Amino acid sequence: MQDISRDLLMQASKGDMQAFEEIYRLASSFVYSVALRIISNADEAKEVTQDVFIKIYNNLRRFRFRSSFKTWVYRITANTALNALKKNSKEMSRRAADYDVALKAKDDRATTTQAIEMDDNKKLLSSLLDMLNPDQRACIVLREIEGLDYKEISRALGININTVRSRLKRAREALLAHGKRGDRP
Numbered sequence: 001m002q003d004i005s006r007d008l009l010m011q012a013s014k015g016d017m018q019a020f021e022e023i024y025r026l027a028s029s030f031v032y033s034v035a036l037r038i039i040s041n042a043d044e045a046k047e048v049t050q051d052v053f054i055k056i057y058n059n060l061r062r063f064r065f066r067s068s069f070k071t072w073v074y075r076i077t078a079n080t081a082l083n084a085l086k087k088n089s090k091e092m093s094r095r096a097a098d099y100d101v102a103l104k105a106k107d108d109r110a111t112t113t114q115a116i117e118m119d120d121n122k123k124l125l126s127s128l129l130d131m132l133n134p135d136q137r138a139c140i141v142l143r144e145i146e147g148l149d150y151k152e153i154s155r156a157l158g159i160n161i162n163t164v165r166s167r168l169k170r171a172r173e174a175l176l177a178h179g180k181r182g183d184r185p
Contacts, residue, residue, distance in 0.1 A: 004023055004026055004027065004069055006065065008022060008023060009023070009060065009063065009069060012057075012060055013060040013061040013063065014061075020057060020060075023056070024053055027073060028049060028053070030073070031048075031049050031052050031053070031073060031077050032045055032046065032049045034074065034077045034078065034081070034141070034142075034146065035048040035049055035052070035077055035080070035081045037129070037141040037145055037146075038078065038081040038082065038085060038134070038137055038138050038141055039081050039084060039085050040126050040129060040130060044084055044088065045081075047084065048077070048080050048081045048084050051080050051084075052073070052076050052077050052080050055076050055080065056073065056076060059076075067155055071152060071155050071156055074142065074146075074148070074152070074155075074156035075155065075156040075157065075158060078138050078142065078156055078157050079157070079158070081138070082134050082135070082138055085134045085137075086134055128175060128178070129141070131174060131175070131178060132171050132174060132175075135167055136167050136168075136170055136171035136174070137171070138157060139153060139157070139164055139167040139168050139171060140168065140171045140172075142156060142157070143168055150164050150165060150168075
């Protein structure tokens with residue numbers, strides 16, 4: 001996500017729709033990407049993205065710059081996505097991930113073999129993430145895919161740093177146990 005200036009955030013918090021539209025333009029793909037990785041469904045991720053921006057719009061005037069805007073958006077996105085995932089967990093576990101939408105940039109020079117391998121890797125990643133419970137999945141996505149440190153994950157999800165460590169440990173153990181069995185998801 002691109003840096004968003006404090007001035008732009010202040011303008012939007014005072015009701016400036018052009019400023020809010022600029023924030024949306026700068027942050028929407030980031031929000032969608034995080035939501036998609038947690039939910040593993042493009043349509044649901046779009047819904048979560050819209051819900052997140054409604055929450056941002058309604059609460060921006062309360063943002064006090066105690067954390068970075070990016071951390072605040074991570075927290076809103078992760079919590080909104082987790083709530084949606086928990087609400088639809090049975091239905092969501094049956095769906096295949098649609099990462100093609102999230103990975104718009106496609107190398108036209110890629111050979112057919114490379115394209116097939118990429119598709120297989122996306123399906124494998126989705127299957128592995130689907131094995132985890134929603135709380136573990138959120139922590140793994142934020143740590144391993146988004147690159148947040150434990151403290152940032154703790155702030156983003158509003159949980160204790162030891163809970164982050166515990167969820168990541170359990171998620172990694174589950175993935176390793178699956179890998180030792182040698183079967184593909």
